[in-house]
Amino acid sequence: MTIRPFRLLVLCISLLIPAALCAVVLFLAGYAGQAISFNGLHFLWDETWNLGDLYSDPVTVNGYTLPMGAEYGVLAFIVGTLSSSGLAILIAVPLSVGAAIFLAEAVPVLESRARQKLSWLPPIRPVLAMLVELVAVVPSVVFGLWGIAVLVPFIGHYISPTGNGYGLLATAIVLALMITPIIASTLYDALLQVPKENRESAFALGSTHFEVVSKAMMPMVRSTLAGGIVLALGRALGETMAVLMVSGGGLNMLPTSLFSPISTIASFIVSQLDSAESDPTSMSVKALAEIAFVLFVITLAVNIAAKLLSSGALNVRSRKA
Amino acid sequence: MSAVAKLESRSAQEVRRVALSVAGWGLCALALLGVIFPLLDIVGVVAGHGIAALSFELFTQTTTGPANGLANAIEGTFVITLFAMLIAVPVGVGAGIHLSEYGKNRLGSAIRFMSDTLTGTPSIVLGYFSYIVFITALGWGFSLLAAAITIAILIIPYLARITELALQQVPNPMREAAYALGATDGVVVFKVVLPAASGAVITGGLLGLAISVGETAPLIYTAGWSDQMWTGRFTQSPLAYLTYVIWTFINQPDEHSHQLAYAAAFLVMLVVLAINVGVRLMVKRTKFS
Amino acid sequence: MKLTKLLRNGAAALAIATAAGFAAPAHAATVSLVETGSSLLYPLFNLWVASYTTAHTDVSITTTSTGSGAGIAQSIQGLVQIGASDAYLSDAIVKAHPDMMSIPLGISSQMINYNLPGITNLRLSGPVLAGIYTGKITNWNDPAIAALNPGVTLPNHVIVPIHRIDGSGDTFIFSQYLAFSDANWASTEHFGTSISWPAVTGGIGANGNPGMVTALKNNPYGIAYIGISFADQVKAANLGEAELLNKAGKFVLPTAKTISAAAQSVASTTPADERISMVFAPGADAYPIVNYEYAIVKADQPDAATAKAIREFLSWCVQGGNVPTYLDKVHFMALPDAVKTLSVAQINKIK
Numbered sequence: 001m002t003i004r005p006f007r008l009l010v011l012c013i014s015l016l017i018p019a020a021l022c023a024v025v026l027f028l029a030g031y032a033g034q035a036i037s038f039n040g041l042h043f044l045w046d047e048t049w050n051l052g053d054l055y056s057d058p059v060t061v062n063g064y065t066l067p068m069g070a071e072y073g074v075l076a077f078i079v080g081t082l083s084s085s086g087l088a089i090l091i092a093v094p095l096s097v098g099a100a101i102f103l104a105e106a107v108p109v110l111e112s113r114a115r116q117k118l119s120w121l122p123p124i125r126p127v128l129a130m131l132v133e134l135v136a137v138v139p140s141v142v143f144g145l146w147g148i149a150v151l152v153p154f155i156g157h158y159i160s161p162t163g164n165g166y167g168l169l170a171t172a173i174v175l176a177l178m179i180t181p182i183i184a185s186t187l188y189d190a191l192l193q194v195p196k197e198n199r200e201s202a203f204a205l206g207s208t209h210f211e212v213v214s215k216a217m218m219p220m221v222r223s224t225l226a227g228g229i230v231l232a233l234g235r236a237l238g239e240t241m242a243v244l245m246v247s248g249g250g251l252n253m254l255p256t257s258l259f260s261p262i263s264t265i266a267s268f269i270v271s272q273l274d275s276a277e278s279d280p281t282s283m284s285v286k287a288l289a290e291i292a293f294v295l296f297v298i299t300l301a302v303n304i305a306a307k308l309l310s311s312g313a314l315n316v317r318s319r320k321a
Numbered sequence: 322m323s324a325v326a327k328l329e330s331r332s333a334q335e336v337r338r339v340a341l342s343v344a345g346w347g348l349c350a351l352a353l354l355g356v357i358f359p360l361l362d363i364v365g366v367v368a369g370h371g372i373a374a375l376s377f378e379l380f381t382q383t384t385t386g387p388a389n390g391l392a393n394a395i396e397g398t399f400v401i402t403l404f405a406m407l408i409a410v411p412v413g414v415g416a417g418i419h420l421s422e423y424g425k426n427r428l429g430s431a432i433r434f435m436s437d438t439l440t441g442t443p444s445i446v447l448g449y450f451s452y453i454v455f456i457t458a459l460g461w462g463f464s465l466l467a468a469a470i471t472i473a474i475l476i477i478p479y480l481a482r483i484t485e486l487a488l489q490q491v492p493n494p495m496r497e498a499a500y501a502l503g504a505t506d507g508v509v510v511f512k513v514v515l516p517a518a519s520g521a522v523i524t525g526g527l528l529g530l531a532i533s534v535g536e537t538a539p540l541i542y543t544a545g546w547s548d549q550m551w552t553g554r555f556t557q558s559p560l561a562y563l564t565y566v567i568w569t570f571i572n573q574p575d576e577h578s579h580q581l582a583y584a585a586a587f588l589v590m591l592v593v594l595a596i597n598v599g600v601r602l603m604v605k606r607t608k609f610s
Numbered sequence: 611m612k613l614t615k616l617l618r619n620g621a622a623a624l625a626i627a628t629a630a631g632f633a634a635p636a637h638a639a640t641v642s643l644v645e646t647g648s649s650l651l652y653p654l655f656n657l658w659v660a661s662y663t664t665a666h667t668d669v670s671i672t673t674t675s676t677g678s679g680a681g682i683a684q685s686i687q688g689l690v691q692i693g694a695s696d697a698y699l700s701d702a703i704v705k706a707h708p709d710m711m712s713i714p715l716g717i718s719s720q721m722i723n724y725n726l727p728g729i730t731n732l733r734l735s736g737p738v739l740a741g742i743y744t745g746k747i748t749n750w751n752d753p754a755i756a757a758l759n760p761g762v763t764l765p766n767h768v769i770v771p772i773h774r775i776d777g778s779g780d781t782f783i784f785s786q787y788l789a790f791s792d793a794n795w796a797s798t799e800h801f802g803t804s805i806s807w808p809a810v811t812g813g814i815g816a817n818g819n820p821g822m823v824t825a826l827k828n829n830p831y832g833i834a835y836i837g838i839s840f841a842d843q844v845k846a847a848n849l850g851e852a853e854l855l856n857k858a859g860k861f862v863l864p865t866a867k868t869i870s871a872a873a874q875s876v877a878s879t880t881p882a883d884e885r886i887s888m889v890f891a892p893g894a895d896a897y898p899i900v901n902y903e904y905a906i907v908k909a910d911q912p913d914a915a916t917a918k919a920i921r922e923f924l925s926w927c928v929q930g931g932n933v934p935t936y937l938d939k940v941h942f943m944a945l946p947d948a949v950k951t952l953s954v955a956q957i958n959k960i961k
Contacts (some may be wrong), residue, residue, distance in 0.1 A: 006506035009425055011417030014424070017481065020437040020474050024450045031453055050806030055700040067702075069800060098352025105345055128353070130601050135360045137597045139535030141567045141587050144489065146363045148571055148824075156828055162812055163830045164770055177359050184356060208340035238443025240538040241568060249775035249815025261814045263775075266445045270541060270818065273452070275678060275777030275804035277683030280702040292449045293772050296442060302442035307434075345627040386656030386673055462689050472620075545689070548672040549642060559644060559672070569675065574843035 029294045035286035036293075038064045039072050043290060046073020048252050051275060051284050053158030058281045065281045072287040074294065079254050080262035081298075084168055084243070085236040088175035090279030093229060095176070096184035103128055103184075104191035105213050129188065136181035147174045152246055162261045166248030169258040174242045179232035190221035227310030236301040238295065240266040263296040337607035364590065371587020384548050384561065387570050387578040391585060393550050397561040398589075400551050401544060402533040404465060405472035410526055413477045415505075417484020418510055422483075428506045433485075436478040445476055450540035455541060463545025463559035465466050475530035487518040531553030531596040535589055537564035563589050622709050640667075642921040646674040647681015647694035648779050649818040650718060650837030651903050655694065655934045658927055669919050675818060679777015685906045686710055690731075691920055692720055693906035696779020696837070696866050697803050698885035709909040713956045714902035715927050717873050717943040719838045720783055722852040722899075726750065727763065733758045735855035736791025736890070736898070742833060743771050743788070744795070745810035750831065758855075768812060770832040772825050775815035777803045781891050783901045784835040790854075790890040791898070793813045821832040823847060828859050835899075839940035856898045857890050868897035869943050877946040901944070902949075909959045921960045926955045 028038075032131030036043075038061075059068045115121050147170060155173075156165030159294050202216035203209075218225075247272060248261025251290045255262050263271070269292055276284035346411050382390030416436070420429055448471060455467035499509045515522065545559030546569075552558045566585035570578040645655055652675035659671045678695035685693030686707055698712040722739065724732055738754050741747035747754055751764040774781045785801035799805060799939075806815060816825040819837045826834040827847045836844060844851065853861040855889045875893040880886050888900045905924055911917035932944045945953065 004506055007419075007509070010415050010419035011423070013412055014419035014432050014481070016412055017416055017477060018432055020477070021439045021490055022436045022440075023454075024447065024474075027450055027454055028446070047809075048369075048806060050803045053800035054702070054802045054804070055800070056342045056702075058702055069726075071806075095352045095355050098349040099356045102349035104345070106349065128357070128597070131357050131360060132353075133598055133601070134594060135356065137531060137535070138360065138363060139537070139564065139589055139593060139594055141537040142363065142367060142590055145567055145571055145582065145586050146359075150362065150366060153828060162768055162770060164812060165828060166814055177356075180356050194861070208338055208342040210345040210477070211338070214345065226560045233442050237732055238441075238445070238908060240443065240445040241378060241564075244817075245568065245571075249817070250813070251775070251809075251815060253809030253811070256811060259857070260812070263815070266443050269445050269449055270538060271775045271815075272681035272777075272804075273449070273542060277687070278679045278703070278777060278803060280700070280706045288447065289356060289453065296446050296521045299441050299443055303438060307437065307573070385660060386652070388656075388674075456689070457687060545644070546646075546672070546674045547642075547644065549670050551713065558642075569818075572817055572824055573675075573820040574827075574840065574847070578820075 012047035019080075022125050022287060025293075025296065026175055028289050028296065032286050032289035032293050034064065035072065035283060035290045038062070038066075038283070039287065039290065043072060043074060043287075044078065044294070045075050046071065047254065048073045049073045049076070051279060052254075056277055064283065066283040067279055067281060070279075070283060072284070072290075073266070074291055076250070076254055077263050077268050077291065078294070080168075080247070080250065081237055081264040081266070083255055084171040084175060084247070084262060084264060085233055087168065088179060088236050089229060089233055091172060091176035092180045092183055092232065093264060096180045096182075097154045097187060097225070099132060099180070100184045100187035100191060101218075102211055103132070104188050105209065107187075110207075130184075130189075132181050132184050134181075135177065136185075138178075140178070140241040141245075142237060143174050143178055144242040147242060147246035149238060155259075162259060164248070164259055165260045166246055167250070167261045168247075168255050169260060170246040170248075171243050171264070172258075174246055175236045175239055178239065178242065179236050182229045182232040182235060183225070186231070190261040191217060194220055212288035223309055227306050230302060230309055234306060237264075238299050239264075239272055243267040244270055265291055265298075269295075315316050332596060336418070364594075367583060367586045367590050370580070370583035370591075372583040375587070379584055383550060384566070384581075386548075387573050387581065390567060391563070391581065391588075393561040394563045394566050394585060395588065397547070397548055398534060398563045400465060401468045401472060401540070401562060402559065404469035404525065405476065405533050405602060406530060408469060408473035409480055409529060412473070413480025413529070414480035414484050414522060414524075416477070417488065420481060420485040421488035422506075422510060436481055439474070440478040440482070443538075444536060445538040447471055448542055451539065452548055461541065461556040463527070464554070464556040464557040465544070465551065465558070465560050467562060468540055468544035468562075470534045471543050472536060474589070475536065475539060476532055479532065480525050480529050483528070484518075484522050487521030487525070488514055490521070491517045503539075520603070522601065527596050527600050528604040531593045534592050535564065535566055540564065598606040619892065640916050640955070643669065643671045643692060643916070643919060643923065644674070645671060645692040645694055646676050646684055646690045647835075647906070648678045648696050648903065649675040650696055650780060650839050651694040651715070651821060653839045654903075654936065654940045656943060658937060661936070662923060662926055662931070666922070667684040669923065670946050671923065675820070676805075677774070677776035677818060678779030678782065679939045682803070682906050683777075685908060688908065688912070691907070691911070691916060692924070693880075695723060695803075695904045695906050695960065696901055697782035697886075698902070698904055699906065701767075704883075704885075707908075710869075711870050711907050711909055711956050711959065712904045713907060713924065713928075714884050714945055714949055715905050715924070715953070716903045716932065716937060716945060717856065717888075718901055718903045719867065719869050719872075719897055719934045719941075720780055720899040720901075721836050721838060721841065721864055722833065723826055723836050723844055724833045724850045724852060725826050726850060727830060729762060729764075730850050731759075731762065732850055733853045733855070733861045733957050734852045736787050737794070740792040740795040742769055743773065744798070744808045744814075745813075748811070753954065758861075765831065767831045770829045771813045772816055772822060772829065772832050772834040773805070773807050773811055773813065774822065776817050778818075778837055779803060779901075780819065780837050781805055783887075783899055785891040786887055787854075787899050791857075823849075839942065841941045854898050856896050858896070860894060862895060862897050864897045866943065869897050869900050872896035872900035873943060873946060877948050880949055880952060882952060882955070883950070884956065888938050902945075907957075907960060911960060914961075917960050921957055924957045924960075925954060928957070943947065 050071040052067030070139040153164035202212040250261030334573040383393040547559040563585045570582035655673045681693030788795040872891040
């Protein structure tokens with residue numbers, strides 16, 4: 001076996017990726033260590049996040065030095081994260097399924113009909129498909145800007161009973177818009193790959209075009225769709241800026257209605273780091289590192305699930321084709 | 322196919338099926354509108370306010386408090402992106418070469434998995450990591466280097482993935498022919514495989530660039546903010562960037578700050594959309610995600 | 611592959627251009643300082659810096675609005691040279707970082723603002739505010755509010771209390787007012803730049819003073835505590851300003867008279883390290899939420915040039931800059947002379 005320098009070089013380069021990931025995980029976990037052992041599992045189901053009295057002398061609890069009255073519970077943020085992302089999925093799935101179906105199946109028909117009369121017509125479907133994909137590249141902070149300028153006042157004026165537009169609903173809508181293209185383009189690609197024979201045999205049975213799509217094609221792409229949804233969920237869970245700008249920054253309480261202010265784990269990290277830094281015992285910064293670690297674990301689990309689902313989907317499709 | 326033609330000769334049950342189908346199509350059309358309309362509205366709102374706020378001073382003056390121009394932020398975003406790309410491109414493309422050419426084994430799958438995990442890691446988690454390590458532990462302070470490395474970590478997995486996919490499209494006989502002529506590994510990759518896939522690799526780089534221009538969360542605690550142009554230093558010197566203007570100035574209560582926020586949003590959107598539209602027109606319908 | 615070449619050359623050219631040209635605009639000889647923190651001090655710093663740097667071209671100063679928590683934290687870490695804070699440093703921080711100083715630059719106060727259509731003369735007290743922010747008083751027509759406001763028709767509507775989510779000196783002085791005037795708040799909550807806000811249905815968190823104004827504007831029936839330097843924006847947004855019950859039992863608005871009454875009552879007792887609260891001060895006319903605005907600065911700077919630049923700038927702020935020309939625009943008051951002397955003594959320790 002000879003040493004091949006070029007291969008060794010690119011191998012070393014590619015090992016930087018696992019190295020970076022391990023560094024992130026190890027530093028977060030290591031830095032959070034003291035907080036993890038101090039908080040124990042209470043961290044996950046305690047609703048109260050309290051930096052404690054930073055103006056009185058620090059106290060020692062069970063051998064840990066921390067500000068008086070400090071208590072670190074993240075249940076409210078976990079619930080805020082899951083409820084806003086979950087609601088976003090509920091809004092995004094029907095939107096993106098409808099959009100993908102229309103784009104894949106109806107637009108070509110409409111387009112060819114229109115072209116009979118207007119032969120100069122440029123291709124429409126690629127343009128529409130591109131518009132859908134472009135939604136995905138709009139920066140998070142621009143979504144937040146739009147949320148503050150358009151969505152929050154709208155919800156406040158027309159929907160919310162208290163007149164408050166910030167909160168769970170605004171967050172969920174912004175998140176839904178951000179993840180719709182992920183689900184829609186996954187489904188759109190899958191629909192285009194359904195074999196011709198399957199479609200045609202369904203037509204031969206006398207189905208309407210819509211029935212062909214809903215009863216013959218959709219079941220075939222179901223697991224791909226599920227993979228896309230879970231992938232989108234992963235993205236929604238980690239969104240920061242847009243959420244920070246429209247969520248209302250609720251603290252210490254679980255959302256009780258669509259208009260409750262919430263905080264998500266990601267947005268809370270941004271808004272709290274500064275306050276935490278002024279804690280002389282630095283326990284709060286460590287507790288924040290622990291939250292970041294929890295967020296990492298949640299998104300990791302979701303992304304693994306997405307991977308399993310979509311690799312399962314490939315097998316099904318190749319068997320049928 | 323035509324709903325009307327079918328309606329003429331069918332029974333009541335048929336009519337119901339067709340009606341359902343028409344309703345279904347209607348809902349699907351609405352859904353498509355529902356997806357595209359917000360994009361158009363965002364572009365409309367941002368462009369409407371943003372263009373109105375554009376002026377010559379925006380590009381020549383630096384920010385003073387929430388006033389004057391955006392020259393420092395424009396330069397900062399440019400410099401951060403440039404150095405992030407200088408780090409990310411060699412690493413991302415190198416990793417992509419390894420994965421595509423020599424990565425068909427368990428180590429390759431492991432790297433691929435870790436890379437996907439890194440892609441899925443929320444950017445704020447990366448930002449927090451950088452804050453703990455670069456800013457406080459290593460004592461770099463808010464700085465270009467910390468910001469560029471953080472953004473690079475964010476883009477590298479994308480670049481690796483796109484490079485790998487692109488190189489895999491290159492037919493194997495080309496590699497075999499080159500090896501048969503006595504070419505070494507490096508020559509095969511750089512003279513044969515990479516050139517054949519260069520369009521797609523460049524695309525990947527451009528998409529990475531777009532991501533970098535639009536990011537905010539990982540920069541808040543790494544780049545800081547500065548009213549001045551870049552000092553030319555890599556550490557101990559905070560840097561302005563456009564997305565910061567968007568998220569802080571929109572919360573200032575006066576009209577002038579809002580104008581700056583919209584102008585910054587317009588510039589960011591312009592770059593991001595131009596790159597993405599350009600790339601999609603250049604390479605017809607290739608999936609990168 | 612013309613495109614490849616073009617892009618490659620383009621990238622190389624850009625890299626060279628950047629390395630060569632972009633760094634140029636910064637003058638080599640200048641000292642650059644960064645100020646961050648209190649969004650209340652931010653507008654004043656913008657006025658000061660603009661004026662100071664035109665006269666002193668060898669210094670450049672960046673101002674940023676983050677929050678007092680950031681100002682304290684980042685100046686301790688040496689990430690910025692001047693931290694701006696509405697709150698003085700805690701004993702624990704001073705003990706851990708003995709070279710950190712709290713230097714008053716001016717006197718500020720805080721408004722309690724409300725968004726109540728048709729009402730412009732609301733009166734509130736510490737205990738009532740504590741009730742609102744702990745969720746014990748949830749409706750505007752609550753008897754406790756009505757008792758303070760005879761003759762005012764209060765709406766039957768849920769109150770939307772708005773608080774800061776970032777670390778904030780406004781939160782610090784607001785929670786001090788509640789803690790000093792309401793025994794209940796003092797025993798259950800404490801005061802600080804970051805409060806673990808009790809769960810109040812519908813309570814909203816906002817970012818910075820600007821965020822508070824925007825959130826209050828967007829939320830009819832809301833109430834918020836906002837730094838006095840945002841008085842013009844509050845007025846422009848048509849929001850109400852509450853009269854507050856002071857220690858002497860009088861309802862007062864933040865005016866030049868009531869603020870200096872509070873300042874005078876504390877000036878003589880201000881210690882050498884100037885860490886003292888002016889909240890709920892004695893005095894018949896004293897407005898209850900008044901405070902020193904602090905620069906949080908490290909005494910030991912990494913190099914002499916930086917130390918000199920900070921010293922000169924801050925000295926100017928408490929002397930030449932401590933005049934109505936700047937202060938009036940943000941509704942701040944000048945420091946009493948005795949306090950100026952103390953501040954200058956602290957500034958001279960910066961080495």
